[in-house]
Amino acid sequence: MIAPAFASKAILSWPRTKRDALPLALWTAQEIAAATGGVASGDFQCANVEMDSRDVRPGDLFVALKGEAMDGHRFVEKAFAAGAPAALVDRPVDGPHVLVKDTTEALHALAHAARERADAVRIGVTGSVGKTGVKEAIFAALERSSRGQAHRSVRSYNNHVGVPLSLARMPARSTYGVFEMGMNNAGEISVLTEHVRPHVAVITTIAPAHIENLGSIEAIADAKAEIFAALEPGGAAVIPADSPQYGQLLAAAEAKGARVLSFGRSPEANVRLLDAIPAANGGSLVTAQIADRRLCYTVAEPGEHWVSNSLAVLGAVYAAGGDLGAAGLALAELGGLKGRGARHQISAAGGKALLIDESYNANPASMRATLRQLGHTPSTRRIVVLGSMKELGDFGPDFHAQLAEPILEAQVDHAVLVGEEMLALARHLGKQGEAMLGKGLSFAHCDGPAEAIAALQEYGLAAGDAILVKGSNSVGLGKLVDHFTSRV
Template sequence: MIRMTLSEIADAVGGTLHLARGDGPETVVSGAVDTDSRVIGTGDIFVAKPGEATDGHRFVGAAAEAGAALAVVEHLVETSEDAPVSQIVVADAVEALADLARTVVARVRSAGALRIVGITGSNGKTTTKNLLARILQDEGETIAPRGSYNNEVGAPLTMLRVEETTRYLVSEFGASGPGEIARLAGLVTPDVGVVLMVGLAHAGGFGGVEATQKAKTELVEAIRPGGVAVLNADDPRVAAMASVAEARGAAVRWFGRGPSAEIRAEDVEVTASGTRCVIVRGAERMPLHLRVLGEHHVMNALAAIAAAGELGVSLPDAVARLETVEIAERWRMQPLGSERVRIINDAYNASPDSMSAALRTLAQITEPGQRKVAVLGAMSELGEFAGEEHDRIGLQAVRLRIERIVVVGRDARRLYLAAVGEGSWDGEAVFFETADEAYEYLLGELRDGDRVLVKSSNSAGLRHLGDRLGESFS
């Protein structure tokens, strides 16, 4: 974080400063900010966030002993005399975290050349964030979220990593309900806002796809006047956001596969080593070999190229940098195992759209004589749509002629029943209550030439099953 005095931080978060021995209001703090006491080091700021499982106030003492210079708390915490720490008492630690992020970003922005990109969408946010960060890092110091730091805690923590020397901040905005993206994007008012797609991810929290569309529009509404909205021309719900951008005084740039897109992909070919296509931007045409598995990631690459272009990056530079990316992120279409048995671990997140895309990728990269094996778990946060969407994925798996459909977990049982009902009743589809049971089955079932997709929402825990399979068949 940038250098700030204790009194400046207290003013930023609207809190009351309680000084520890040796500190004064003008004592300067410039360490990292975190809500996890285990990563706090000398000079850092610990935010004691109450949580569902535990309360951060229990760890203020540990943070102080680790060298924290400041704790942001909702009530004073007594620490040992050997490890005192100044504390700022606030009404809400999470709101204070956001207020501090807003202040820090505003200061850096006013003093330098910081440019900010915000990314949202029902799927593809993390991949697009990583692709864009890879493009921008060769242009100047770039800050982007670690993993999927895109919620009310993760997004501000990412923002607080900016320094006076930071040139680009790439923020990923997720949401499980209305108003969340507006709050997060409002902290930074992006110069460029990217909307990837509107689907059924987290639909249970929003109440349907129309409400999801409205929530994703919140990013466009937060773009700075004179900024740019980078929109998916192939998604009608995203395309409808153009009028909102124009009302904000923002320009619109289109990416997609169709002819109306300003940045588009042609001649797309999917293989086991990635996806090849031709990127078209105006009169420019550039071949791209995207090593991240899955045809659906072409759209994420297009979005990253479009956003980078608005920040002055040439098409040849953007393409060359994208070709160095091997995986988008751990547990996201991550190749494991070996050529003998290839495991594709994509079990960090799952929605109906991403599940469908992953199954299509499995079908596309499997050669004649090889078997397609899908290890599938539940898709979470779908609310009233959960049953029918699990049915649809079960049907699709059968229709794609997946030779083995291994369904894991009680919450995914309806997917298994749909597959059986569609005609996968001769052992092609099997069901297991636990990942351990599925692992033992797969150890005996998998054979040379198999291509295995492991796909589920994070809560189903199949990412660890994918890792175990990858190690066993490496």
């Protein structure tokens, strides 16, 4: 045990860096005005930047954005009442503010100023599946090894508003910044990567998400590869070696002069999986090779997809000059995120049941991965609540019907199918019957979450059940999760 006096002395003698001399406030009035070309009404300091008045906390600069249906200026007074010290506005208001011509352009300018003032290694993360979890794991690894001087985009702030907002929130003292980038259409990631200008660009995987808009897997790969467009000179591209689109991604990265780090099971992968076995906690014990180093570490999150995700994390941390040991520790401690793998013990007849919350997002690849993991989850019965997978267009009916196979392999006892698109799966299960599903899977089709709650209650939950809830966020299955997790 370290003596208190010795510990205090060690803390006081911790080596100082140039970053320690930087101001603690995120933004001052003068800095905001200089960055945006606006006019400050007076002196003030801000600790954060927020665009939703409902989320404003004391110290937050409120940015009054204007959209097609809503104008943030209507909520300036509410933001002040919640503790905002100032607002970024395009018209004079009562209260401290910076007046600019256009608040969206001003937010972009503030983001770029934050990017330029922080001597931080920036990591961009995209992919069809797993980008939020990988982003969180990279952040956890870098925060651990940088004395808390890592920054990342929170939640899924990965679009044309969320990315610049996340950049504007990056403190000047940051050593690392980790930013998630999402898209629905071609050309969107190229805009986002121009904001971030990453030193390291990560693509987790390529799968048929948003295929309705893009038309093919190859087009999806091209859209994801846009993340390399604004890669800083000498930057690194971290890409999946086992993907059928690996050659396409490799060519796109090399065309931008990237230093490529591939990850996967392939013998040619730069971050190569050597072995993975189940761990006692339900995760995996992984052995991987990266450069001349062999690493053995635990991944807390269950499933083969998280073994692959962990390799992407190692590649990103290695490319960013981070600590691989810290990355291993972070992966061992990472917990499931709300809507993305969080596990809950809920009340059921005779005791407790396990509810796995994957309600935030779904596409054919992630559906198969989570169903596969459910099949390895110890339980008395396995129950799934599956919501429609959106943005699949004409491919949708086939992709939904094809879920019958992984449902069978997972030995599911009962399925609640939610949403119009899930009718294709319901019809397929109905036609196949016991001839296909052996013991006879029971299922119900529902229009929405309220009906799904009733259907699950009618079926009845018992101690030892494992219930997987997964669907596109717009289906609203988060309401079902909240309903069952809130019961005592």
